[in-house]
Amino acid sequence: MNEKDELLKLENQLCFAFYACSREITKLYRPILSELDLTYTQYITMLALWEKDGVTVKDLGARLLLDSGTLTPLLKKLEAMQLITRDRDKADERNLVIRVTEHGAKLKEKAKCVPAQLGEQMNIPIEEVNAIRDQIQNLLIKLEPTL
Amino acid sequence: MNEKDELLKLENQLCFAFYACSREITKLYRPILSELDLTYTQYITMLALWEKDGVTVKDLGARLLLDSGTLTPLLKKLEAMQLITRDRDKADERNLVIRVTEHGAKLKEKAKCVPAQLGEQMNIPIEEVNAIRDQIQNLLIKLEPTL
DNA sequence: TGATAATAAATTGCATACAATTTAAACAAA
DNA sequence: TTTGTTTAAATTGTATGCAATTTATTATCA
Numbered sequence: 001m002n003e004k005d006e007l008l009k010l011e012n013q014l015c016f017a018f019y020a021c022s023r024e025i026t027k028l029y030r031p032i033l034s035e036l037d038l039t040y041t042q043y044i045t046m047l048a049l050w051e052k053d054g055v056t057v058k059d060l061g062a063r064l065l066l067d068s069g070t071l072t073p074l075l076k077k078l079e080a081m082q083l084i085t086r087d088r089d090k091a092d093e094r095n096l097v098i099r100v101t102e103h104g105a106k107l108k109e110k111a112k113c114v115p116a117q118l119g120e121q122m123n124i125p126i127e128e129v130n131a132i133r134d135q136i137q138n139l140l141i142k143l144e145p146t147l
Numbered sequence: 148m149n150e151k152d153e154l155l156k157l158e159n160q161l162c163f164a165f166y167a168c169s170r171e172i173t174k175l176y177r178p179i180l181s182e183l184d185l186t187y188t189q190y191i192t193m194l195a196l197w198e199k200d201g202v203t204v205k206d207l208g209a210r211l212l213l214d215s216g217t218l219t220p221l222l223k224k225l226e227a228m229q230l231i232t233r234d235r236d237k238a239d240e241r242n243l244v245i246r247v248t249e250h251g252a253k254l255k256e257k258a259k260c261v262p263a264q265l266g267e268q269m270n271i272p273i274e275e276v277n278a279i280r281d282q283i284q285n286l287l288i289k290l291e292p293t294l
Numbered sequence: 295t296g297a298t299a300a301t302a303a304a305t306t307g308c309a310t311a312c313a314a315t316t317t318a319a320a321c322a323a324a
Numbered sequence: 325t326t327t328g329t330t331t332a333a334a335t336t337g338t339a340t341g342c343a344a345t346t347t348a349t350t351a352t353c354a
Contacts, residue, residue: 004259010194010210014276015172015265017283019191020212022169023311024290025162030312041340044166047157058302063157065167068303070341077339094302094349112151118162124289129161132282136164139279142271143171170341177342188310205332215333217311224309241319241332 028121032114036107037081041066041074043111046100049084050108053100056089060098065144083107175268179261183254189225190258192218193247196231197255200247203236207245212291230254 010016026040033043048063049055055063057071064071075098078084083104089095100108119126141147157163173187180190195210196202202210204218211218222245225231230251236242247255266273288294 007262008194008255008258009198010191011284012280013191013194013262014280014283015169015176015187016191016194017280017287018165018169018172019187020294021283021287021290022162022165023212024287025165027312028290029162039339040162040166044157044160044163047155047160047163051156056302057304065170066340067342069305069343070339072304074340092302092350096303108155111155115154115160122290124286132286133159133161133164135279135282136161136168137158139271140164140168140171143168143175143269147167174342186309203332204334213310214312216313216335219334221310239320239332243333 028118029114032117032121036110036114041070042078043114045071045074045078046083046104046107046111049098049100049104050111053084053098055098056095057098058095062146065147078104175265176261179264179268183257183261184228188213188217188221190261192221192225193230193251193254193258196245196247196251197258200231200245202245203242204245205242209293212294225251 006012029040029043033040036043038046044064045060048060057068057075060075061067061071075084075086079086082101085099085101087097087099089097119129122129153159176187176190180187183190185193191211192207195207204215204222208214208218222231222233226233229248232246232248234244234246236244266276269276
């Protein structure tokens with residue numbers, strides 16, 4: 001096995017570690033989020049909107065690194081669930097303004113126990129988790145300076 | 148803003164860091180892999196098979212943490228591209244044995260420059276990348292001990 | 295002002311992910 | 325052996341992701 005073969009080993013890929021770990025973490029969320037009737041992407045989207053709503057699809061996409069192809073159907077779903085509203089901006093009809101409804105705001109209260117529930121599932125010291133998160137965020141900013 | 152609001156901020160989520168970073172890294176691969184006519188998941192699958200073929204769908208799924216719902220159509224695609232073969236195990240017809248074809252083996256030679264190309268794209272010191280990878284693999288093993 | 299360019303969402307098409315179910319084969323036990 | 329159980333893939337249905345295109349609206353400039 002030469003040096004270049006070594007480079008192609010799955011376990012040496014940064015990408016596979018991220019890819020697999022990301023999916024494993026999502027898997028931990030699934031049963032917890034099902035109690036809120038949210039998928040993982042819907043949850044991430046609601047987190048962004050709970051922090052700041054009255055934003056456009058473009059704004060939201062910049063925050064979540066998702067485009068309208070992903071967000072449009074997802075936001076229509078959240079609208080159907082009455083968690084958000086989707087209204088054209090009167091001043092510029094190209095913009096769609098997303099706002100959290102009262103029902104959506106109520107869900108935030110329910111969501112507040114999600115991080116703790118996930119913490120239990122992971123069974124890893126919080127300091128360790130925070131340290132890894134900070135490192136990954138550093139990397140993310142290097143990869144996507146606009147964030 | 149109280150403590151629980153803080154916990155729901157997007158930037159404090161380990162999951163979002165992983166989710167976003169994983170997609171950003173995949174994005175870096177896309178133009179490089181398009182020269183091999185492979186998607187990211189197809190590439191990961193070929194990496195696993197170049198390391199060890201003659202495996203079943205189940206084996207491969209355990210390695211990649213993917214199920215037959217994802218792998219079956221993906222492997223059919225790779226078969227159509229003549230990179231692999233899919234044959235029932237004569238000794239136990241339930242098993243489907245996946246093997247890399249000659250054409251598939253040739254592609255490995257072409258793939259050997261992918262890691263270096265990606266390294267250029269990332270523009271981050273290799274030691275730093277390796278350190279993060281090792282940490283994430285540690286976490287992955289805690290989340291999925293079977294790996 | 296009228297044509298052109300730029301912008302924001304939406305749409306289309308393809309490729310995952312994954313839960314749940316189905317199908318086919320092998321195993322187990324009465 | 326025959327019936328019930330287990331196992332491996334395949335299938336079905338839903339929800340992303342994302343490139344490429346389309347549509348609608350606004351901005352620009354000749």
